[in-house]
Amino acid sequence: MRQLAELDRTAAKLARAAEARAKELKAEDAALGVLRAELDTFTQQLKLLQARLHTRELELKTVEQQIARNEDQKLQLKSKADMDRMDGQIAGRRIEASAIExxxxxxxxxxxxxxxxxxxRRSVLSEREARLGVRREKAATEAAEAAAVLARLPAERADVSNRVSAQVRMAYESARQTAGDHGLSALGGEGFCSACGTRLTPQLQSGARxxxxxxCPGCARLLAAE
Ligand SMILES: [Zn+2]
Known part of the structure; x- marks a missing residue:
């Protein structure tokens, strides 16, 4: 019975480790998703800025062409008043051009x-993506190792105790899978299941002893007396 309890703890530990690693990878995935979204925002912002820059450059070109045209027109003018008016127009356009510049x-x-x-941000993202890739590979290796250990457990359990019948072993396996961690729970001194706190009938208590x-009717774990 003690050896079965030990194997139960090993199996629960492996299950918890795999779960923790999966959670970790998921959290890192989410963080990278946020980074990618930020990168997209910056890329959009840059595109917008470049488009605006292009528009302003076209505006500047137009104003410069207008100034050149005005200079030509000025050469055709005879009266000083007309020339002064044209100079005023050209000066105004130069101010406009300098504002655009x-x-x-x-x-x-x-x-x-x-x-x-x-x-x-791009280099941070690619660095973290590379690191996540390494961790994923490690997690896959660990998961494979854990699966190998778990696959060996039933056989080891069978060797461990001939007193544990195949029926009990099956009940234990199913209880472990249902509970998600331990397949065994200790019968508490006050007649409660120590895992889930369910009050146990006298029949269950004496059965466990x-x-x-x-x-256990509350958590399905097999009740063992300490
Ligand atoms: Zn219980």
């Missing part, structure tokens, strides 16, 4: 910052 510079600086941030391993 500053906006272009600002956009370029911003685009540069976003690109830098984007590259930084007699080593019949009756299942």
């Amino acid at each position: 500053s906006a272009i510079l600002e956009s370029m600086e911003l685009a540069e910052r976003v690109e830098k941030e984007l590259n930084g 007699a080593g019949k391993l009756p299942p």
Whole structure:
């Protein structure tokens, strides 16, 4: 009985370790999902900035063409008043062009910052993706090892105790799978199941004391007297 309890603990430990690792990998997956979404946002932002930059460059080109046209037109003018008016128009367009140039510079600086941030995040993401890949491989190896141990357990259990009948072994296996960790539970001193706290009938208590391993009505684990 003690050896069966020991094997039960080993199986429960393996199940818990596999569960913890799966949870860990899932959490890292979620974190990487957030990083990827952020990267997408930055990429979109950069695209938007580049589009705006392109529009401003076209605007600047248009204003510069207008200035060149005005300079040509000025050569055709005869009166000083007309020439002054044209100079005023050209000066206004030059101010407009310089404002567009500053906006272009600002956009370029911003685009540069976003690109830098984007590259930084990209390298962080690829680093973490690589690390996750390694951990996944390790987890798969561990899962295979655990599966091999678990596969050996029934045979070991069969060797361990000839007193444990095939029927009890089957009941134990099914109780372990139902409970998710341990297949055995100790009968508490006050007549409760120590795993789930269910109050046990006198029949169940005496069955447990007699080593019949009756299942707990609350959690399905087999009840063993300490
Ligand atoms: Zn119970």
